[in-house]
Amino acid sequence: MSLRLVLRTTLAVAVAGALGGTLVGPAAAAPTDPDGVAVVASTSGYQSVFVPTVPNPTTATASELADAAKKAGSRSLTAPTLNQRTASAVTRSDVISRAMSWVNAGVPYSMGAYRTDANGRYRTDCSGFVSMAWNLASSSANNWGETTGTLPNFSTAISKEDLKPGDILLNPASGALGHVVIFNGWTNSAHTEYDGLEEASSVGAVRRHIPYPYFAGHGTFSPYRYDNIADDRAQTSPVSFDAAGGHVGFVDTNGNVANDWATSTGWAGPALLGGQARADSPVVFSPSGDKVFFIDTNGNVANDWYANGSWQGPALIGGKARAGSSLVTDAAGYRVAFVDTDGNVANDWATSSGWQGPALLGGQARSDSPLAFDANSDHVFFIDTNGDVANDWMTSSGWQGPALIGGKARAGSGLATDAAGYRVAFVDTDGNVANDWATSSGWQGPALLGGQARSDSPLVFDANSDHLYFIDTNGNVANDWATSGGWQGPALIGGQARAGSGLSTTNAGNLVAFVDTNGFVANDWQTGSGWQGPALLGGTSR
Structure with a gap:
């Protein structure tokens, strides 16, 4: 010895x-x-x-x-x-x-x-x-x-x-x-x-x-x-617009996946789409509005889909998501990213023969990390276990990464990217709304955009990344916006969001949905004379 x-x-x-x-x-x-x-x-x-x-x-x-x-x-x-x-x-x-x-x-x-x-x-x-x-x-x-x-x-x-x-x-x-x-x-x-x-x-x-x-x-x-x-994420109240703002998905007070929809005479609903969502599940509409993705009560990644004049489902698409997992899809609704039960960033994808997966993309996400896809689903952004903003990216030989892009995100930070995947917003360790951006010479940043976000605030970009929406420290729905002279803001757009509220906007950024302090699904909307609202869309969120 x-x-x-x-x-x-x-x-x-x-x-x-x-x-x-x-x-x-x-x-x-x-x-x-x-x-x-x-x-x-x-x-x-x-x-x-x-x-x-x-x-x-x-x-x-x-x-x-x-x-x-x-x-x-x-x-x-x-x-x-x-x-x-x-x-x-x-x-x-x-x-x-x-x-x-x-x-x-x-x-x-x-x-x-x-x-x-x-x-x-x-x-x-x-x-x-x-x-x-x-x-x-x-x-x-x-x-x-x-x-x-x-x-x-x-x-x-x-x-x-x-x-x-x-x-x-x-x-x-x-x-x-x-x-x-x-x-x-x-x-x-x-x-x-x-x-x-x-x-x-x-x-x-x-x-x-x-x-x-x-x-x-x-x-x-x-x-x-x-x-x-x-803090553990409270029972979430997710909301999700499709790209045109014709549908908004949410989870009702019984845990059912539901939606409101726009008609020529105004908003209608709510109506159930199919299935029940886990207490911490996001709800994500595909931009085309014909698919909605969520995490079911058993932790499975699932979806409902519109066909033959009515909503179908739910059906499992592959993979299990850990507690608190985010969920995102691309512009076509053919790829869905989530965090698996081992903390790995993973995805399912659709082919002509059905849904495939899950498969790992690269890297591990912090326990509270959101995920963000660009429109083409060739970049996925997340917060790694050290709090760094990171990404995986697709090449002809498969998924690569992870690699850091710049900046550290505080606990509970939201995360958003634009359609091109060239700008990524997050909340820094001091609570400031910040961003990294891609140039021909690589990723730059971080730099502040304007304002401070509530500890549970999501972040959402419009498609052009010239408007960023968030919930401020007083619970107000607010935004920053880009001009030729740089980022301006923050400014309030209307309404207050309750704790755990989701936040969603359209491609044009002219509608913003949230859950108000009474639990109602609501929105603000932009006109030629400025922001209007809030107004109720229909239905009560869990």
Whole structure:
């Protein structure tokens, strides 16, 4: 047995014995991890012991970690091979799901061991647990996770009443008092007790009721919020125009895919098209208005279509979409992009013999990423797992990419492109409406267009990309517009959109649909004398 393995085994035995916890050292027939270190395996992952660079890797400060790295000299402190994650956006449900995976696996506590599983590789103490749940970067340099002393570098102090699931209660003290626990909601109306998730030295990964802010005798705890956490998308209220503005699709209060339609005497409807949409499903009309795409209640990408004088469907077209997946189609309605259950950007496509797919296009999308196709469906734009605006593109030899085009998008950002795919709008990390644009020498940007968007605001371009519509921070439907002197705006066009409202415009950009604060499908419209509205189209959105 090597000295390295002896040291690791000895440390694991000592830690487990001191904590009265489960031994995490190597067993007689233990497997080894990629570093050749003996491990303890489970059905969903395995634990390995290691030698920390500091005496207390749970509560070490940033300066202590830096000093330890200097003292290590030539000793390798490298990024992990099995976890290349960075501090990317996660949703609150992602945080709780990741944390519960350790609770359900009964992961024992140890500041001298890390666990490798589908979440990555993280130290199995309280701060390693939060690092894992928040999907922070881990490597040998930080002892496989942040510490109670460094977690404030990734978060912001909040008030007690601002706490939401996925936030933390933190005691950043050094030594034995340093500890952190994940908040998962209040257990009483007085807000004196909460549902907490933690790696506790006495019991390991556990979910239990905890008096606010923590059990007595453990120091001072304060609430913090991860700077890159995203609220889960509320039940969405999507709307979608066809290119001419003759139909607008939405999901009614019973979850049915429905539409309103324009006649010579005004708007008519609503009427059902076919099928039910998942709570977070977009609804997307093809520009021709004869197809509508959505995600059904089983997560399948599906469509309805108009034939023989009536709407048909629903029918599955191929592939399953993950929770929160966007959905887009091209000008012909023959290609549909979505995010699959593994987070990959994927597509289905129509041929003379029917729908084909799914097949991957390239790259992985952030959990809240929208998707945007150009009219020819030879470019698809998305937000990658690092928050960068990226694209895949089609060549004669197939799909290529992903490649970054410029700019970072905040959590919850909308995304839009024009018919040519030469301009892409998004919301930057400061909440500003911004864009990248293509030139003969490549992608340029980002640059601001004008105004700030609400945290859940979609973005929509007209076909020429000379008008961009969004929902401002007060809930007003607004736009920016291009002139010979550059982008102007923002200016309000009429109406207020409720939380979760979709937003859609026509090719000409002269109609804008949204869901108003009472849940009605509504629109603003442009005339020679300016913007008019809002007016109700018909039907109530879920």
